[in-house]
Amino acid sequence: MTVSRPPLRCGIVGTGGIAHAHAHALTELGAELAAVAEIDPARAAAFTGRFPVPAVYGDAATMLEQERLDLAHICTPPGTHVPLAIASMRAGVPALVEKPTALSLAEMDELAEVEAETGVPVLTVFQHRYGPAAIRLRRLLASGALGRPLVATCETLWYRDDAYFDVPWRGRWEVEGGGPTMGHGIHQFDLLLSILGPWTEVTAFAGRLSRPTDTEDVSMALARFDNGALATVVNSVVSPRETSRLRFDFEHATVELEHLYGYQEGNWRFTPAPGHEDLAGLWDGGEGPDPESGHRLQIEAVLDAIAAGTEPGVSLAEARRTLEFAAATYASAFQGRPVAAGEITGPDPFNRSMDGGAVPWAPIKETIA
Known part of the structure; x- marks a missing residue:
């Protein structure tokens, strides 16, 4: 359930296909998609044609320097995840990274060192x-x-x-x-x-x-x-x-x-196993909403945790x-x-x-x- 929170300012790095899932979720959740960073101008134009964005940058470093963001969504190819996550942490912005978080365990440990140094979390999309x-x-x-x-x-x-x-x-x-x-x-x-x-x-x-x-x-x-x-x-x-x-x-x-x-x-x-038929009632999901296990559910949980000052998931240790x-x-x-x-x-x-x-x-x- 969504907690009461002010709109959080989010930025997206990379505007390929998976970025659209993030943008849809942010739009539906009432968060502010404040900026995007994309090295391909044509791709950026196509993205902003679907999702109005106040600021478009040609690189993530400039976006992180010039924007006040509550969360950076890293939606680029896997080989770029670690340097972008580190840049985000050093800018004081939590990063939500598409899978895989890194290309190796050594890179994951590098991320953990920077997270410990900055106190800024890196989260992984495991929706x-x-x-x-x-x-x-x-x-x-x-x-x-x-x-x-x-x-x-x-x-x-x-x-x-x-x-x-x-x-x-x-x-x-x-x-x-x-x-x-x-x-x-x-x-x-x-x-x-x-x-x-x-x-x-x-x-x-x-x-x-x-x-x-x-x-x-x-x-x-x-x-x-x-x-x-x-x-x-x-x-x-x-x-x-x-x-x-x-x-x-x-x-x-x-x-x-x-x-x-x-x-x-x-x-x-x-x-249920024989003799445990009563467990079936515990499984019933009830008559409420039936959302799909997509990006929206995790992004909602992350935004709620940031607003409440609690630890969002999925943490680096879990990832x-x-x-x-x-x-x-x-x-x-x-x-x-x-x-x-x-x-x-x-x-x-x-x-x-x-x-x-x-x-x-x-x-x-x-x-x-």
Whole structure:
């Protein structure tokens, strides 16, 4: 529920497709879209033709210097996220960064150092955490009503054709950080991790099966969690019937979700275990609004937290745990061994880049524009 707050001044860096989701949310929430920064004048003009913006800048540094902002939305390609987030923190402006927050764990730790120095937070867009059903599931699990989590599956089975990777920064380790593990499935397994909690070990496979990329186009991981639960995580961009699926088997109920890019109540299914049929009433979402798990819900929560002076999510520490899961998936797949949580540190090559210098297939020989 939205708290009573004055309109907050927000700026957007980058006006590509995902920036439109941020602008729509800000408009609907009554926040002030005060400025945008965009290096491409034509793209900036197209954006401001849809969303009236008082000030347009050719670079983020100038926008951050000249505008008094309460929040900066970083909607640029992944390789630019860290320097832009650091610039925002040093300007005293909290940053809400599209996923992935950074291209490596080392970069995440660099962000954490600047956050500690400046006292200004960096937040990551993981909007599926904020759907009402996901919030309800975490609440029920914490209450003990569902019993222990035992088994889970998480599948992001999407389809991206060869032409999708014609965009220069897609499918390249050095500018996107990885394939569907980093850029597509990360939203689903972040939701999985937000429910199951800390993971302890990952064993994985990854392959470039079909697409013209340097990165993987499929990965599969088996994970063990602190609470003893076991989960499988599949990320694919070669699956013609697209779907996003999660299933949680608890002691007293099974909870399932199937959607594509955003869920509502009707996308969930709750099945009590025999003898626990009374739990069905706890799952009922009632007759209220049924919003989709899109950007608006998280941005609303962030704006409310800033206005109230409380800690907004998703914090760097939480986002790092999700990024570490991706790093462990790559490290396990490319080294052929299990990888434990907390293992990838210091000089480990997978701390500096998701490919770890160990990709078993040859890179695509193309020049990035």
